[in-house]
Amino acid sequence: MDRKVFKLPFTRVAIQDWQCPTCQKGLLRIKEGTFFSEETSLSKKAHDHEAWDPDWISSVYSCLLECSNNSCKETVSNIGKGFVDWDIEHDEHGYPEQVYGDFFKPLFFHPHLKLISVPENTPDEVKKKLNDSFQLFFSSPSAASNHVRAAIESLLNNLNVNRYRVSNGKRRLINLHQRIDLLPAKYAELKDLLIAVKWLGNAGSHSGKELTADDVMDAYEIMEHILSEIYENKSTKLKALAKKVNKAKGPKS
Ligand SMILES: [Zn+2]
Structure with missing residues (x-):
């Protein structure tokens, strides 16, 4: 970007x-x-x-x-x-x-x-939250960042991560940080990235300080990587990799 x-x-x-x-x-x-x-x-x-x-x-x-x-x-x-x-x-x-x-x-x-490329297979609800964010990016970075945080909530819903736990017979909401921790092992590498976006979103909602455009773009860039890892067609990525190797007629570096 x-x-x-x-x-x-x-x-x-x-x-x-x-x-x-x-x-x-x-x-x-x-x-x-x-x-x-x-x-x-x-x-x-x-x-x-x-x-x-x-x-x-x-x-x-x-x-x-x-x-x-x-x-x-x-x-x-x-x-x-x-x-x-x-x-x-x-x-x-x-x-x-x-x-x-x-x-x-x-x-x-x-x-x-x-502002970032969103893979076609991304769930509509996640796309919608990101679009809400892009709409507000220029006028209110804090509000824009808040919507990226909401996009993560939708992403976790789509990955079937529980939203509630039952304790003493009552249904209680699980907070975002704990939900990220509940992700299955195959997404382990993405947890730190999701938590970073969560912190930026938290700052957008709670602190009195207005976030900067750079703060929101940090969240966008991390989000772009997360979505690409989860929803981008893996065969497209492999084809691009093979193309690079073939072009170099050997290792890429
Ligand atoms: Zn055009």
């Missing part, structure tokens, strides 16, 4: 290479004539302040993005916020100079971007 694509702001001349969520082949580009941005009213009022600087400016924007793949051409709506910061431009002699430039950060995409 190229994290910069989801973390860095974009400018009117250089937008990030977001992959089309529908065909997952083309890249999204701003559809001509659809980009609008305006300074917020509070930001406009602040111009009167004696210490005002252009980097005080904040704005909102909206635009339509279009997939570059001609056989898809999906349209994605996008909104977010803008700000002003130093940018580098080249003068007529080719020397770099610092100028103020407009930068934009997305808050929502609809349909949402797909």
